[in-house]
Every structure is written in C-alpha cells, then in structure tokens.
Amino acid sequence: MAGSAIEATFSGRLGNFALDAAFSVPAKGVTGLFGPSGCGKTSVLRCAAGLNRLEGRFSIAGEVWQDERTFRPTHRRPIGYVFQEASLFPHLSVRQNLLFGAPGRRPPSSANGTSFEEVIELLGIGDLLGRSTSNLSGGERQRVAIGRALLSQPKLLLMDEPLSALDRQTKDGILPFLERLHDRLAMPVLYVSHDIAEVERLADHLVLMQAGKVLAAGPLAELQADPNLPLAASREAVVSLDAVVESYDAAFGLARLAVAGGHFEIPAAAGAPGTRRRIRIAAGDVSLTRRPPEGTTIINILPVRILSETPVGEHETLLVLRLGENGDGAKLLSRVTRRSWHHLQLEVGQKLYAQIKGVALTPASAS
The missing domain is CATH 3.40.50.300 (P-loop containing nucleotide triphosphate hydrolases)
Structure with a gap:
C-alpha cells in the first residue's frame, strides 16, 4: 500500500x-x-x-x-x-x-x-x-x-x-x-x-x-467493532456504517438504506436513490432473538451470526455480529447479560436475528 x-x-x-x-x-x-x-x-x-x-x-x-x-x-x-x-x-x-x-x-x-x-x-x-x-x-x-x-x-x-x-x-x-x-x-x-x-x-x-x-x-468500522480495543468495550460503543439510499416511502416517511449484508428502514428523508449516507448503531440498541418476532414495533429485524463473544464487566458480554443470511456482511455490536447468553444457549457461529431498536442517521451535509 x-x-x-x-x-x-x-x-x-x-x-x-x-x-x-x-x-x-x-x-x-x-x-x-x-x-x-x-x-x-x-x-x-x-x-x-x-x-x-x-x-x-x-x-x-x-x-x-x-x-x-x-x-x-x-x-x-x-x-x-x-x-x-x-x-x-x-x-x-x-x-x-x-x-x-x-x-x-x-x-x-x-x-x-x-x-x-x-x-x-x-x-x-x-x-x-x-x-x-x-x-x-x-x-x-x-x-x-x-x-x-x-x-x-x-x-x-x-x-x-x-x-x-x-x-x-x-x-x-x-x-x-x-x-x-x-x-x-x-x-x-x-x-x-x-x-x-x-x-x-x-x-x-x-x-x-x-x-x-x-x-x-x-x-473506522473495523476498529469500532474490535472487542480488544476500548471503543467496543465502552458502554457508548457504536458501529458506523456507510449506506446507500435505495428508496423512500413517502406514505410512512421511511427511507430504505442498503449496507453490506442487509437493509435498514429509517424514519427520515435520507436523500435521492444512490445517495451515500452514514448510519450509527449503538451496541445497547441491538437485542437478539432465536426466531423472527411477530407483532413488534421494531422495524429493523435482520439475520446475523455471532462472530465472537467477549466478557465485559462482571455480568455482561460483548458480541460481535455479522449481518446477512451467510454472516458475511457488515459488523454490529450487541451487549447482553451473561444470564441471557446462558439462558438462550448462545454460541459463536450461531445464526440469530438482531432486533435493532434505533438507527441514527448522521445529519445531511449542508446544501
């Protein structure tokens, strides 16, 4: 290089x-x-x-x-x-x-x-x-x-x-x-x-x-999602993903953005199709479930695989996830309790569904 x-x-x-x-x-x-x-x-x-x-x-x-x-x-x-x-x-x-x-x-x-x-x-x-x-x-x-x-x-x-x-x-x-x-x-x-x-x-x-x-x-995103570095271990840990606007549903005010391994719908007018935007997803906003839930207000529920598991603190663990059916997409972080890890019998390599409660769109550039 x-x-x-x-x-x-x-x-x-x-x-x-x-x-x-x-x-x-x-x-x-x-x-x-x-x-x-x-x-x-x-x-x-x-x-x-x-x-x-x-x-x-x-x-x-x-x-x-x-x-x-x-x-x-x-x-x-x-x-x-x-x-x-x-x-x-x-x-x-x-x-x-x-x-x-x-x-x-x-x-x-x-x-x-x-x-x-x-x-x-x-x-x-x-x-x-x-x-x-x-x-x-x-x-x-x-x-x-x-x-x-x-x-x-x-x-x-x-x-x-x-x-x-x-x-x-x-x-x-x-x-x-x-x-x-x-x-x-x-x-x-x-x-x-x-x-x-x-x-x-x-x-x-x-x-x-x-x-x-x-x-x-x-x-940036690789270092944010590295469990061996202090950014990921922080309670404010986030991952920043570069996304491309695919469409906008004016009836419901939802923009559809594509990232590696998945799509997100965000309540915002993110720009014309093809516009590149950056989104932020906090580890604390990502929960996990074995099966796709029904009857939920959460819009973004995406398939993921567990890439790694690292204990943080006394009773929590930090999970690095990869988006996509094959687990080859962008990385996300999720911070869960040790009780949930054992209760759900989670393990590295397992396929789950990430329920993403919040996706922050960085403000649009001035025009």
Whole structure:
C-alpha cells in the first residue's frame, strides 16, 4: 500500500513526553487521530508538518518527507494546517486572508487544484468576502481558516481539533461543511479529535492512540467493532456504517438504506436513490432473538451470526455480529447479560436475528 498510503513512524521525547507512534493509512479520505487528551495526537500532527523533529519516517503516496537521510522543512511540505484557534490576519479582509497562502496570492484555477469559487461554495462564505475578520463569529472564522488552508493547494490537510474551541451549537453548524469537504475533495486529511462523535461523522479511517503509542489503525468500522480495543468495550460503543439510499416511502416517511449484508428502514428523508449516507448503531440498541418476532414495533429485524463473544464487566458480554443470511456482511455490536447468553444457549457461529431498536442517521451535509 506504500504508493497510495500515508506512512508515519515517529519516536523520541518532546520534553517529558515520550512518543513512539507508527501507522499506515490510505492517502485518501479522512483519517481520525483519536484518543484522550495528552495521548500524543497533536504531537504526531506536528511531526507530520515538520514542526517537531523526531527520529522516524513520513511519506505520502510514495513521496518521502522524512527518513534517515531526509528532512523536508515545514515550508517545503505541501500541507494545509488548521489549528484549534483560527489565526487570521486582523488587518486583512476575509478575501485577502483566503488568498494569503495561495500560490502567487491569486485565486487558483480548478485546472491546478481546488478553485477559489469551489472553496467559497463548499464552505458557504461567499457573503463574508468583503468583511473584516474582527466581525466574524467563531464558526465563520474557522471556516475562513479552513478555506485558506485549502487554497494553499496542499497535498495533505492537517486539522488539529478545529472545533474544540467552539460551543456545541456552533460546532453542529460547521460539521455539515466539513462533511461536504469530505464528500467533494480528494485530498487526504489527518484530523485530530478527542470527540468520538466528530470522528464517527467524518472519518473513514482511524488511528487510535493512548499514552504516546498507536493502539490500532484501520477502517473506522473495523476498529469500532474490535472487542480488544476500548471503543467496543465502552458502554457508548457504536458501529458506523456507510449506506446507500435505495428508496423512500413517502406514505410512512421511511427511507430504505442498503449496507453490506442487509437493509435498514429509517424514519427520515435520507436523500435521492444512490445517495451515500452514514448510519450509527449503538451496541445497547441491538437485542437478539432465536426466531423472527411477530407483532413488534421494531422495524429493523435482520439475520446475523455471532462472530465472537467477549466478557465485559462482571455480568455482561460483548458480541460481535455479522449481518446477512451467510454472516458475511457488515459488523454490529450487541451487549447482553451473561444470564441471557446462558439462558438462550448462545454460541459463536450461531445464526440469530438482531432486533435493532434505533438507527441514527448522521445529519445531511449542508446544501
């Protein structure tokens, strides 16, 4: 995967903090760096940018920025960097801030990269161009900062908790714009966050960190459903699945979405057929039965097979399930009591039916 991957290995000390992190992820889509505060996420991002220099290697799509012989300084790395606080130039207008990092300080053409007009449209900042940055809200400032980073024509976008300084309402308002960037731009993104809800909405891949080390790296849904990792063991455990809208029943307000191994019906207008959407299914919303139930208000009842069983706590067990008659579809999680495990005589490999009480559809991207 080296030719189409982001490969990172960094080892050393930054003050009292020891970093020993290595991962390889696809050089496309959004990769979330997730973990508790102080685990080394920002340190990895700064190493990727060349702002911190530790022993190691960093390459993107086969282009080496650092190894035992090479260290490309920050100004020679084609990156866009978005910080927690939007550091805009107060003496420049929004338009001037956006163009500050652009090659030649001119709006880039679409032939050479992301066009000025496309960035303005994606971020919804067309009506801000003539304004002073001192008159912008927190969310507006951050959208301008993201636009400036994109217009520098980077090969890699680095985002260091870009929403952490915003209140919940403002954060919810800017997330749809980030989803639009994810859907429309081919540029790879390394996205640092300690908010799992952001990661679930935006990330395709995940680097899970703890105490300066990488616990695991891989597709988001795979790591969410890994019983050996802390995400699955959490009481708030969920699995995020990418789905495709198949149809909409206007009479009952139900959208039908397809995932690997099954279909879900969701009370929402999810978009036109063919639209890709992301759904979230919590482990606590998945119960199991040996036979398809009758006379129930639960809409989504799907065949599954038990892939694994892992005790959690004193009286519960975590089940990893696979959708589909043959058990070869997407993974789900279910948290059941040990009593239910023994009472129903459940075992790994067994075919059951999952009763899914709730399916959360991530909010649609802004249009």
